[in-house]
Amino acid sequence: MTTPTAVPRITPRTAPPALFRDLLAAEWIKTRSLRSTPWTIALTLLFVVGSTAVATLADRSAPSGPAEFRPYDAYPPAGYWTLILVACTVGALTVVSEYSSGLIRTTTVAVPARGSVVLAKAVVTAALWTAVGTAAATGSFLLSQAVLDRHHAGVPVTQPGVFRALVASALLAPVCALVGLGLGVLLRHAAATVVTSVFTLVMLPPMFSETSRWSADVGHALVSAAWNRLIRPWEPDPGSLAYTATVPGSWLVYALWPLLTVILAVLVVRHRDV
Numbered sequence: 001m002t003t004p005t006a007v008p009r010i011t012p013r014t015a016p017p018a019l020f021r022d023l024l025a026a027e028w029i030k031t032r033s034l035r036s037t038p039w040t041i042a043l044t045l046l047f048v049v050g051s052t053a054v055a056t057l058a059d060r061s062a063p064s065g066p067a068e069f070r071p072y073d074a075y076p077p078a079g080y081w082t083l084i085l086v087a088c089t090v091g092a093l094t095v096v097s098e099y100s101s102g103l104i105r106t107t108t109v110a111v112p113a114r115g116s117v118v119l120a121k122a123v124v125t126a127a128l129w130t131a132v133g134t135a136a137a138t139g140s141f142l143l144s145q146a147v148l149d150r151h152h153a154g155v156p157v158t159q160p161g162v163f164r165a166l167v168a169s170a171l172l173a174p175v176c177a178l179v180g181l182g183l184g185v186l187l188r189h190a191a192a193t194v195v196t197s198v199f200t201l202v203m204l205p206p207m208f209s210e211t212s213r214w215s216a217d218v219g220h221a222l223v224s225a226a227w228n229r230l231i232r233p234w235e236p237d238p239g240s241l242a243y244t245a246t247v248p249g250s251w252l253v254y255a256l257w258p259l260l261t262v263i264l265a266v267l268v269v270r271h272r273d274v
Contacts, residue, residue, distance in 0.1 A: 023111065023120035031094070031124055041132055044086045045139065051079030052140040056147040069155045069162050071231040074144040075137070075169050081202060083136060084224060087173045088197040091125050091180030096190045115266040118185055122262045125181050126174045133173030137166050161233025164247070168230035168254070175223055175258050176201055182261025185269055216243035223257050226250035 031037055055076035095118075098104040111117050141157070148154040157163050180197045187193045201223055208219030219225045220243075229245040 020116060020120065023116055024123060027117075027120045027124040031128065037090075040086060040090060044083060045132065045136055048079035048083050048136045049139045049143055051076045051082075052144050053147070055079075056144040069159055069165070069233045071165055071233075073148065074141045075165065075231050079136075079140070080169065080172065080227070081224075083133070083173055084176045084201050085198060087129050087132075087176040088180035088183075088201055089194055091129070091177030092184035092193040092197055093190065094121055094125055094181055095184035096188065096193055099188045100190060114269045118262070118266050118269055122178055122181060122258075125177050126258075129174040129177040130170070133170040136173065137169035140169070141166055159233075165231035165233065168227055168250075171254060172223075172227050175254055178258035179223065179261050182258070182265040185265035186261075210243050213243050216245075220245040220249060221253055223253060226253035230254075 052074060055078075056073045059070065059073055098107065107117060108114055141162075145154040155162055157166065176197075179201065180193070183197055183200075184193045187196065205219055205222045205225045208215045208222075208225075210216040210219065220229070225245065227250075229250045230247065
C-alpha cells in the first residue's frame with residue numbers, strides 16, 4: 001500500500017498594484033506617442049507668438065509719456081483665445097479619446113484604481129501645458145518688448161504688474177487643459193466635452209458685464225475673466241461704478257477651476273462603470 005501524499009495548493013499570483021510613477025510614465029508615453037501632439041503644440045506656439053508680433057507692430061508708436069505696460073501688445077486676445085481653445089480641447093481629448101477607442105477598458109483592467117489613473121493624466125497634462133504656456137507667455141513678452149524697445153517703449157519685467165501678467169498668461173494653458181480633462185471624464189463624449197469647454201471658457205464670459213453686482217460676480221468667477229484682470233497692471237478706480245475683480249480673487253479662480261473639476265472627475269470615475 002502507498003500512503004497518499006498531500007498535493008500542495010497552487011494559488012494564482014496576483015500582480016502588485018501599479019505605482020503612481022508607473023502611471024505617470026504610462027500616461028506620458030500615451031501623450032508623446034500621438035503624432036498630433038507636437039504638431040498641435042508647435043502650431044499653437046507659432047500662432048500665439050505670431051499674433052503678438054502683429055499686435056505689437058500695429059501699436060509700435062511710442063507713447064508721449066513714460067513707457068507703460070500694455071497687455072494688448074504682449075498678450076493679444078486673439079492669440080490667447082486660441083491658446084484657451086487648444087488647451088481645453090487637447091486636455092479633453094486626453095480622456096475622451098480613450099473612451100471612444102475602447103482603450104479605457106484595457107486601462108481599467110490593468111489598473112483598477114481609476115482615480116489614480118485620472119490623477120496621473122492630470123499631472124502629465126498640467127506639466128505639459130505649463131511648459132507650453134510658459135514658452136508662449138515668455139516668447140510673447142520678449143518679442144513684444146524687442147519691437148517696442150526700438151521705439152523706446154519697452155518695459156522691464158520688474159515693473160509692477162508685468163511679472164504677474166507673465167505668470168498668469170503662462171498658467172492659463174494648464175488651467176484650461178485641466179478643466180477640459182475634468183469635463184472629459186464627466187461627459188465622456190468628444191463633441192459634448194469640446195462644446196461645453198468652449199462655451200464655459202470662451203463664450204460665456206462676454207455675456208456678463210461689470211455694471212451690476214450679480215453679473216460682475218458671475219463673470220469674475222470665470223477663467224478668462226480672471227486672466228484678463230491679472231494681466232492688467234492697474235488697480236480699479238475707487239470712484240468707478242463698475243464692480244472690478246480683485247487680484248487675489250482672480251488667483252483664487254485660477255486655483256479652484258482645475259482643482260474642483262479634477263476632484264469631481266476622480267470622485268465620479270470611482271463609482272461609474274466604464
